[in-house]
Amino acid sequence: MIGYTISRLLQAIPILILVSLMAFGIIYLIPGDAATVIGGPSATAEDLAQIRANLGLDQPLYMQIVTFYTNLFQGDLGRSLMLGIPVTEAIIQRSPITIGVAIYSLVITIVLGLVTGIIAALNHNRWIDQAATIFALIGVSLPNFWLALVLIVLFSVQLGWLPTGGYIPFTTDPWGWLRTTTLPALSLALLQAGLLTRITRSTMLEVLSQDYIRTARAKGLSEWVVVGKHALANVMMPVVTVLGLILSVLLSGSIVIESIFGVPGIGALLGNAISSRDYPMIQGGLLFVTAALLLLNIVVDVLYTWLDPRIRVGGGK
Amino acid sequence: MTDIVATAPPRFARTRATLRRMFANRSFMLGAILFGFICLATLFGPMLIPTDPNALSIRNRFQPPSLTFLLGTDNLGRDMLARVLYGARLSLAIGLAVILLNALFGVLLGALAGYYRRLDNILMRIADALMAFPAVLLAIGIAAALGPSAMTAVIALSVVYIPRTARVVRASILVVRELDYVQAARAAGATDLRILWKHILPNCMAPLIVQLSFVFAYAILSEAVLSFLGLGAPPTVPSWGVLISEGRTYMREATWLTLVPGIAIAITVLGLNLLGDGLRDVLDPRMKVEQG
Amino acid sequence: MTDKPLLSVRNLSVGFPAGKGHVLAVNDVSFDIRPGELVGVVGESGSGKSVTALAVMGLLPPTAMLSGQLLFEGRDMLGLSRGQLRQLRGRQLGMIFQEPMTSLNPVFTVGDQISEAVRALGGVSRKQAADRAVELLDQVGIPSPRRRLEDYPHQMSGGMRQRVMIAIALAGSPRLLIADEPTTALDVTIQAQLLDLLNGLRERLGTAILLISHNMGVMAEVADRVVVMYASRVVEEADIFQLFDTPQHPYSEGLLGSTPDMAGTARRLITIPGAMPSPGALPPGCLFAPRCPKVVDACTKAQPPLIDLSGGQKAACIRAPKREAGVPA
Numbered sequence: 001m002i003g004y005t006i007s008r009l010l011q012a013i014p015i016l017i018l019v020s021l022m023a024f025g026i027i028y029l030i031p032g033d034a035a036t037v038i039g040g041p042s043a044t045a046e047d048l049a050q051i052r053a054n055l056g057l058d059q060p061l062y063m064q065i066v067t068f069y070t071n072l073f074q075g076d077l078g079r080s081l082m083l084g085i086p087v088t089e090a091i092i093q094r095s096p097i098t099i100g101v102a103i104y105s106l107v108i109t110i111v112l113g114l115v116t117g118i119i120a121a122l123n124h125n126r127w128i129d130q131a132a133t134i135f136a137l138i139g140v141s142l143p144n145f146w147l148a149l150v151l152i153v154l155f156s157v158q159l160g161w162l163p164t165g166g167y168i169p170f171t172t173d174p175w176g177w178l179r180t181t182t183l184p185a186l187s188l189a190l191l192q193a194g195l196l197t198r199i200t201r202s203t204m205l206e207v208l209s210q211d212y213i214r215t216a217r218a219k220g221l222s223e224w225v226v227v228g229k230h231a232l233a234n235v236m237m238p239v240v241t242v243l244g245l246i247l248s249v250l251l252s253g254s255i256v257i258e259s260i261f262g263v264p265g266i267g268a269l270l271g272n273a274i275s276s277r278d279y280p281m282i283q284g285g286l287l288f289v290t291a292a293l294l295l296l297n298i299v300v301d302v303l304y305t306w307l308d309p310r311i312r313v314g315g316g317k
Numbered sequence: 318m319t320d321i322v323a324t325a326p327p328r329f330a331r332t333r334a335t336l337r338r339m340f341a342n343r344s345f346m347l348g349a350i351l352f353g354f355i356c357l358a359t360l361f362g363p364m365l366i367p368t369d370p371n372a373l374s375i376r377n378r379f380q381p382p383s384l385t386f387l388l389g390t391d392n393l394g395r396d397m398l399a400r401v402l403y404g405a406r407l408s409l410a411i412g413l414a415v416i417l418l419n420a421l422f423g424v425l426l427g428a429l430a431g432y433y434r435r436l437d438n439i440l441m442r443i444a445d446a447l448m449a450f451p452a453v454l455l456a457i458g459i460a461a462a463l464g465p466s467a468m469t470a471v472i473a474l475s476v477v478y479i480p481r482t483a484r485v486v487r488a489s490i491l492v493v494r495e496l497d498y499v500q501a502a503r504a505a506g507a508t509d510l511r512i513l514w515k516h517i518l519p520n521c522m523a524p525l526i527v528q529l530s531f532v533f534a535y536a537i538l539s540e541a542v543l544s545f546l547g548l549g550a551p552p553t554v555p556s557w558g559v560l561i562s563e564g565r566t567y568m569r570e571a572t573w574l575t576l577v578p579g580i581a582i583a584i585t586v587l588g589l590n591l592l593g594d595g596l597r598d599v600l601d602p603r604m605k606v607e608q609g
Numbered sequence: 610m611t612d613k614p615l616l617s618v619r620n621l622s623v624g625f626p627a628g629k630g631h632v633l634a635v636n637d638v639s640f641d642i643r644p645g646e647l648v649g650v651v652g653e654s655g656s657g658k659s660v661t662a663l664a665v666m667g668l669l670p671p672t673a674m675l676s677g678q679l680l681f682e683g684r685d686m687l688g689l690s691r692g693q694l695r696q697l698r699g700r701q702l703g704m705i706f707q708e709p710m711t712s713l714n715p716v717f718t719v720g721d722q723i724s725e726a727v728r729a730l731g732g733v734s735r736k737q738a739a740d741r742a743v744e745l746l747d748q749v750g751i752p753s754p755r756r757r758l759e760d761y762p763h764q765m766s767g768g769m770r771q772r773v774m775i776a777i778a779l780a781g782s783p784r785l786l787i788a789d790e791p792t793t794a795l796d797v798t799i800q801a802q803l804l805d806l807l808n809g810l811r812e813r814l815g816t817a818i819l820l821i822s823h824n825m826g827v828m829a830e831v832a833d834r835v836v837v838m839y840a841s842r843v844v845e846e847a848d849i850f851q852l853f854d855t856p857q858h859p860y861s862e863g864l865l866g867s868t869p870d871m872a873g874t875a876r877r878l879i880t881i882p883g884a885m886p887s888p889g890a891l892p893p894g895c896l897f898a899p900r901c902p903k904v905v906d907a908c909t910k911a912q913p914p915l916i917d918l919s920g921g922q923k924a925a926c927i928r929a930p931k932r933e934a935g936v937p938a
Contacts, residue, residue, distance in 0.1 A: 014442060015442070015445050015446050015449050018442065018443065018445075018446030019446050019449050019450065022446060022447070022450075023458075026458055026459065026461075026462045027462065029459060029462035029463055030462045030463070030464070031463065031464060037464070137587060137590060137591065137594075138583065138587060140590060141534070141538075141583050141586040141587035141590050142579070142582075142583050142586075143538055143541045143542065143545075143558075143561070143579060143582050143583075144542075145541075145542065145545050145561070146541075146561055146575070146578075146579035146582065146583075147579075149561070149565055149568055149575050149579075150575070150576070150579070152568065153568055153569075153572050153575070157568070157569050210711060211706060211708050211711040211712040212711065212712055212713055212714040212715070214668060214706065214712070215706065215712045215713065215714070215774070215777070216714070217668055217698070218666055218668060218698060218703070218704040218706075218778070219698070219699060219725070219726040219729060219777060219780070220695050220696065220697075220698035220699025220700070220726075220729055220781065221695075221699075221725070221726075221729055222695065225725075225729075230714050230717075233714070233716045233717070234714070234715070234716055237716075248451040248452075249451065249452075249453075251451055251454070252451035252452065252453035252454040252457075253453070255453075255454065255457060255546070256542055256545060256546065259546075260565075270454075270457075271546065274457065274461045274546060274548065275546075275547065277461075279461075279462070282458055282461055282462075283458075286450065286454060286455070286458045289451065289454060290449055290450045290451070290454070293449070293451060294449055307716075308715075308716065309715065309716055309718075309761040309763070310715055310761070310763045313761055313763075313764065
């Protein structure tokens with residue numbers, strides 16, 4: 001298994017190189033002169049020269065690439081034009097907030113998706129199954145930012161249960177953190193839960209028809225043990241494989257969701273960077289999030305092989 | 318055709334049987350009805366409801382939905398029904414452009430990768446890298462560089478989804494190229510281009526159509542996100558995403574301004590998802606489509 | 610061996626919904642199993658033999674409709690609640706299935722799956738359950754059982770897995786073991802070993818066994834008595850010697866693959882032409898008539914009842930009594 005982990009990490013290296021090259025190349029997509037676009041109409045000739053020097057645009061392309069990678073290996077992603085601090089520093093400051101909300105959201109997704117999917121499968125073809133299927137389908141069809149707005153109207157404006165936005169760090173006030181992050185986490189989770197419900201339901205239906213479930217029943221085990229132990233253990237594995245996808249959608253969703261709720265995480269950082277044309281920040285954020293996801297996907301794959309004894313313990317016949 | 322070699326089953330008979338199964342598929346039919354309704358409303362709605370979507374009327378500001386204004390009016394007294402119908406044009410046009418580009422480049426790149434082993438490695442590594450980015454995040458990054466416009470949205474979303482479509486095409490080509498009748502055609506001396514065009518591509522259509530219906534759905538959703546962030550269409554041509562973004566300001570007093578365009582998106586995307594599910598059931602039961 | 614039956618299946622019918630109505634997978638089936646007896650149920654696939662076994666276990670899907678009686682030690686199992694039935698499954702009834710490759714849960718060790726069955730009986734610690742699991746594995750002939758506890762099913766061969774299945778079924782010391790085609794998926798040599806194991810268990814533990822198979826050869830090796838099923842009905846029931854010496858139903862003869870010729874010396878191979886009718890489209894009269902080599906006009910008029918012949922033999926063929934008179938055993 002250690003061998004597998006290492007080989008997966010090695011495979012990720014060429015992808016990471018390409019990904020970083022693409023992130024680097026984004027600045028060349030800017031139509032016309034990048035410095036003029038970044039500086040805006042009021043920029044003087046000196047301003048533009050300053051911007052070019054900052055971004056290294058005054059150097060030949062190969063030098064820019066060399067500098068980019070040299071800096072990258074030292075963890076230097078350039079300096080944010082908007083904040084005036086190193087991009088890496090901004091990312092390190094903000095990521096714990098996003099990670100917190102993401103974990104909260106992931107927990108809601110998994111609980112909601114698994115429970116709904118399992119209940120639907122256990123009541124196959126009854127109204128509760130149909131309802132869950134429709135819930136799941138609608139879930140994957142809604143724009144998450146719109147759902148966020150609807151949740152604000154419902155829970156904050158109409159019911160007044162939760163604040164419309166803002167953020168209180170967990171370390172300052174755990175209850176306040178929960179109050180400020182519940183709606184963002186929910187907005188991100190409900191749609192993912194739809195996806196997870198669909199996968200859980202179909203996997204569960206397949207697992208319940210397996211011979212070993214019949215064996216478990218023949219042993220005289222209670223239905224709780226049959227479903228909760230024998231079926232669930234087998235349902236978990238395909239579910240683990242979609243975790244990577246769920247995390248990916250969750251992190252891209254955080255740009256809009258964090259901006260809407262004023263949660264100062266990576267998402268909001270990127271959102272602001274976009275509106276103020278802070279390209280080093282955009283490049284750095286994009287690269288950071290993607291690299292983090294690549295790593296998380298490897299973790300998920302390794303977790304999968306660990307969960308499945310057929311892979312973990314060799315010697316199969 | 319003079320080939321005596323084994324061929325695929327006659328297309329016509331298969332097509333009719335497939336159509337029958339489609340009409341019997343609940344998911345497909347419901348999706349077709351929902352999406353068809355949106356398409357018809359987009360095409361003919363502006364004719365039936367000739368209200369100018371940009372006509373201001375200070376006296377009628379913030380009218381809630383009523384018989385006069387079926388979907389209410391916005392902060393400048395503009396009719397929301399007219400605006401949503403008008404906005405549908407842009408949202409659907411962008412989605413359509415994205416799937417057309419996906420069909421073109423997805424098939425081209427997928428066929429090259431699936432058919433020519435040497436290209437496969439390079440193309441698929443690039444696709445891997447592009448797909449490593451979270452879809453919406455990459456679209457946002459590209460759009461942020463290109464600057465806001467409808468064309469930007471089309472380009473950004475195409476770059477994001479073409480690798481995914483190419484992968485689907487490549488996967489089915491890898492299967493089809495090993496089939497007997499393709500091998501036979503090759504043995505009979507047919508050129509690569511002819512084999513691709515006559516024998517291989519027709520057999521990749523099913524997964525491609527399924528994939529495109531899902532790409533259409535993601536494109537509508539992602540376009541809304543781009544517009545919401547101000548990276549898509551300019552506010553003068555209100556797409557659904559722009560409408561939600563505008564409505565957000567008045568969310569407290571005029572909820573319908575946010576609700577209406579969101580529901581329009583939901584119906585369209587739900588319709589396309591159902592359509593895709595149904596098509597997959599009928600055309601290609603074993604296929605799994607990647608989302609994201 | 611007492612004569613009081615352990616399990617008495619009385620006029621069991623099992624229907625499944627199909628289209629607007631329903632089809633009978635098991636139709637008016639009756640037979641007894643006495644303690645320690647090994648009764649075989651034989652028939653082609655789709656004859657209703659597996660459904661009968663699952664009905665006894667209470668493992669049919671909820672859509673199944675049952676009528677008749679399933680008397681276990683005189684108590685009708687069809688009247689039991691789900692909980693009571695579950696108690697019965699763990700303690701009095703055990704079952705092993707056709708597919709050893711898929712019948713064990715791939716993500717748990719065999720030790721866990723055996724001791725789980727032991728612990729379901731209640732009153733044992735984790736340690737005691739593990740010890741009992743070792744004992745059970747030993748009983749089913751698995752060498753160095755303690756070492757195999759940590760193995761996963763995929764690390765074992767098909768024959769070994771079927772032994773593990775038997776160990777699980779024996780966990781509650783059941784009085785009746787149901788084995789549904791336990792050897793079909795296995796090699797011939799492994800098949801013989803497993804049949805020996807089942808037979809030995811019956812002798813040592815006194816467990817009655819209901820063995821389901823399509824293979825008369827399997828029956829010949831271990832069965833005391835055989836029930837022959839065809840298209841959801843019992844067509845013949847006989848002592849294993851009677852069945853092989855004087856089969857009374859043409860279908861049984863067909864299954865035996867040979868039939869005595871006029872001189873009673875040579876045997877020639879016969880096969881049964883045609884296919885079993887589907888439960889939705891049954892022929893009138895005797896269900897076997899369309900395939901029967903000895904069919905007469907009267908066969909298509911009415912379904913012949915299962916009648917008692919001498920020596921406890923029963924057959925559902927209009928020619929049965931006459932044939933018995935004419936052909937000496």
